[in-house]
Amino acid sequence: MSVVLVCNSGSSSFKYQLIDVERSETLASGLVERIGAGVGHARHRNDEATDADSGGSWDTAAEVPDHFAAFEVMLEAFAAHGPSLEAHAPVAVGHRVVQGGARFFEPTIVTDLVKINIDELSALAPLHNPANLAGIEAAQRAFPDVPHVAVFDTAFHQTMPPAAYTYAIDREVAARHRIRRYGFHGTSHRFVSRAAAEFLGRPVEELRMIVLHLGNGASACAVSGGRSVETSMGMTPLEGLVMGTRSGDLDPAILLHLQRRAGLGVDEVDRLLNSGSGILGLGGHGDMRDLVAATERGDAQATLALEVYTHRVRSYVGAYAAQLGRVDAIVFTAGVGENAPLVRQWSLAGLEGFGVELDAARNGERGSVARRISTDASRTEVLVVPTNEELEIARQTLGAVAVA
Known part of the structure; x- marks a missing residue:
């Protein structure tokens, strides 16, 4: 099996896709919005559904006080509208994490120590890393029996030479406060550069x-x-x-x-x-x-x-x-x-x-x-x-x- 659930957790939203990696096909996708803001909104699409099926796209209002509730909404959507998570059981859950600092330069299986590091790096991405971590913890509760992997936006740029990532300020101040170029959109840059090479043969x-x-x-x-x-x-x-x-x-x-x-x-x-x-x-x-x-x-x-x-x-x-x-x-x-x-x-x-x-x-x-x-x-x-x-x-x- 090569099915992976991909999660992108923001502070007030949660996006997901169920992907068959071997076929490069999306089986389902969805979005839960307005987390923690009273009544939220959820959308789910079963990409395997045909016009004759009762599946397809589904929208609803839902109470979503936190990310744990958002995952419950997602699981209910899969159960009611498919595809079946039993027939397409994910072998792993992949999580987008914005800031990996200089510590993470490759996709990393989530452990308690990894979560501590993601939390510590929140100082560099206060709007993103806490939400990413909340999504990881909610997903681990929803899918406790499969590995969870953190994929960092910054990881692709860890190959930059020191001359490219170093700012010209006092080096002790920079080191103390972890000031350097990290770069973002790394997952996209990696995918696109490889896809471009494939296109060019x-x-x-x-x-x-x-x-x-x-x-x-x-x-x-x-x-x-x-x-x-x-x-x-x-x-x-x-x-x-x-x-x-x-x-x-x-x-x-x-x-x-x-x-x-x-x-x-x-x-x-x-x-x-x-x-x-x-x-x-x-x-x-x-x-x-x-x-x-x-x-x-x-x-x-x-x-x-x-x-x-x-x-x-x-x-x-x-x-x-x-x-x-x-x-x-x-x-x-x-x-x-x-x-x-x-x-x-x-x-x-x-x-x-x-x-x-x-x-x-x-x-x-x-x-x-x-x-x-x-x-x-x-x-x-x-x-x-x-x-x-x-x-x-x-x-x-x-x-x-x-x-x-």
């Missing part, structure tokens, strides 16, 4: 590529031989590219200026940079679809926001090209990267001298599979490769169990 070990994970959160990654050697997110997911509501790179003195001259407190600055900046703060739209539509209507603020966004992407492409020495492929992925032709066009505009030639017709096509959007003459391949973080977590989970 070349071993990932011989390729140098730049992967652009552009969603509400966004990050760039330089991948050499299948290993991360540089990435744009830093100690936290705030650094790097412009995002939906996050600022990305800033002069750090701006934070001091906002505190000293604007009178903003630490929490206010935090909210501004994480929730009120990015394309929302610049263009008034936090969703790229709305920003592109406004740009196409001639909205000046939206246009500037999109120009800033794509200027930052282009800057990182150039920087990573220098780090890699050569670029075999530039790969777009995630919600914006996969579905926004204008963003891809503007992000690569002017890079013809670097061997990048975008094919306008190919770039404008829609699709849900990996595809080439560069011209046949382009020295650098430009691809769109849909990400599948859940499948990657399932694969890594199965691999960790196999070698345990």
